[in-house]
Amino acid sequence: MSTARLEVAATPSGPALLLRPWCPGDAAALVEAYRDAALRRWTSGVVEDEAGAARWIGEQARGWEERRRFAFAVVESGPGPGPERVLGHVVLKFAEAPGASAAEVGYWTAAPARGRGVAPRALHALTDWAFAAFGGDGLTRLELLHQADNAASCRVAQKCGYALARLLPAAPPAFPLDGHVHVREYGQECAAVAR
Numbered sequence: 001m002s003t004a005r006l007e008v009a010a011t012p013s014g015p016a017l018l019l020r021p022w023c024p025g026d027a028a029a030l031v032e033a034y035r036d037a038a039l040r041r042w043t044s045g046v047v048e049d050e051a052g053a054a055r056w057i058g059e060q061a062r063g064w065e066e067r068r069r070f071a072f073a074v075v076e077s078g079p080g081p082g083p084e085r086v087l088g089h090v091v092l093k094f095a096e097a098p099g100a101s102a103a104e105v106g107y108w109t110a111a112p113a114r115g116r117g118v119a120p121r122a123l124h125a126l127t128d129w130a131f132a133a134f135g136g137d138g139l140t141r142l143e144l145l146h147q148a149d150n151a152a153s154c155r156v157a158q159k160c161g162y163a164l165a166r167l168l169p170a171a172p173p174a175f176p177l178d179g180h181v182h183v184r185e186y187g188q189e190c191a192a193v194a195r
Ligand SMILES: CC(C)(COP(=O)(O)OP(=O)(O)OC[C@H]1O[C@@H](n2cnc3c(N)ncnc32)[C@H](O)[C@@H]1OP(=O)(O)O)[C@@H](O)C(=O)NCCC(=O)NCCS
Pocket: 038, 039, 042, 043, 107, 108, 109, 110, 113, 114, 115, 116, 117, 118, 119, 120, 145, 146, 147, 150, 151, 152, 153, 155, 156
């Protein structure tokens, strides 16, 4: 597998989504997304400008090549041929490479697109794809980490069937405050994402 494109149907309150690898043309949208204070607060690896965005996008491409980090831009896929709009990001991360029994997921939604179920619907699609793509290589558990005071992220975990497994003591600088570890096991059923 080199890359993947995942489609998510529209809901009454949210647009249809397309998940596809980040590409160089996304740099300006990435810079714009990272102007948001909440995104800068809750994620690592802040993007400051177009050069930083190009570097970040290059890292995602290398992640695909090396099969250790599978990052998707979440874009609005309208009915027509109009330009795509970047709404967010989801990623599957292996500590080294597929073959491990566990991997981690991450996500963010651009500020103007929040509150319409973009992150849970994208994470739901990523979760299904991850187990389908890597279950045969032994992947049985996906982990999701967030700071304990990130209530919106905790809701995304709950909506996608990632159960709270344990508390994580603070580990500065990446995790300055205590966190939650949520887990979704292979084969575990998840009701349709609440919208
Ligand atoms: C956490 C985050 C990804 C949620 O994405 P989303 O696409 O808005 O997801 P949802 O629409 O399901 O909203 C999740 C929760 O956010 C809150 N929320 C709703 N509207 C919101 C808005 N306009 N702005 C911020 N938060 C909102 C609600 O608590 C909602 O839960 P609810 O549906 O039970 O009411 C998004 O807020 C974000 O990108 N935050 C900054 C980066 C981040 O925290 N990433 C995760 C790091 S672990």
